[in-house]
Amino acid sequence: MQRSTRQRIAIAGAFASTHRPLSPQEVLEVAGKAIPALGIATVYRHLRDMTESGELQAVHLPGLNPMYELATHEHHHHFQCSSCQRVFDIHECPGELSGLAPRGFSVHSHALTLYGECSDCRSLARKAKAKAAEAPPKPRKG
Template identity: 30%
Template sequence: MNDSTVTTGKPVSRSTRQKRAVEAAMSASDDFRTAQEIHEALRRDGESVGLATVYRALQTLADQGQVDVLKTDGGEAVYRSCSRSHHHHLVCRRCGRTVEIEGPAVERWASAQAREHGYADVSHTVELFGTCPACQADAAGD
């Protein structure tokens, strides 16, 4: 084994300048953003980083649990820095504003379903999409 692997055989993530730039861009926003939007913001800030590098950094951050990933209605992956605790998201379809939410009823239901069917080590993802109050007000003013 060389220095780039650990006992799991997976490559060790090196903290490169580009990865740190992606991390900083992620922490600068509260909303979900596409890799292309993150890449564009980095380029505007003078960072020399390729789109493929942004995708790799985001995948590494997702694998490490540092960012959440969800699929939009159109199937596109979007990314957001989130808290480390288990949570769900309420996302505005129009502007992307995102709120982390708890779902105790969902947690109880998921555990009950797993027990009933004899499953263990169950995980789940629940995302809610709607229109935030600001976008509702904008739409009413149109």
């Protein structure tokens, strides 16, 4: 069992407060609010230790460096926002997908990632669109 240090508690708190997979940089940003002197090397060291001890698990998505989430999660899938790149949990599974495998293949597990825009980014886009519609037209040069 690892020692409970202020840094480790702040890092665990980052996952508990966000309820989603986090990149090391996101962990630094969230945990750094509690411990401003927290450094990225300390975050990486604790992520490694917490993964090895089974507290965290790595989340591997195509084109991204590993992210991390609490290991208490049951089988689930992920949603990645194409605008802000944040990753969120999807707590439902479409079920047995082995019928999609090519003939003769044996499926051992599956992972599914949905891509789109999160509610925060959609809201920002709507606000920006509304603000642009309210703005008077710019005068033409020439």
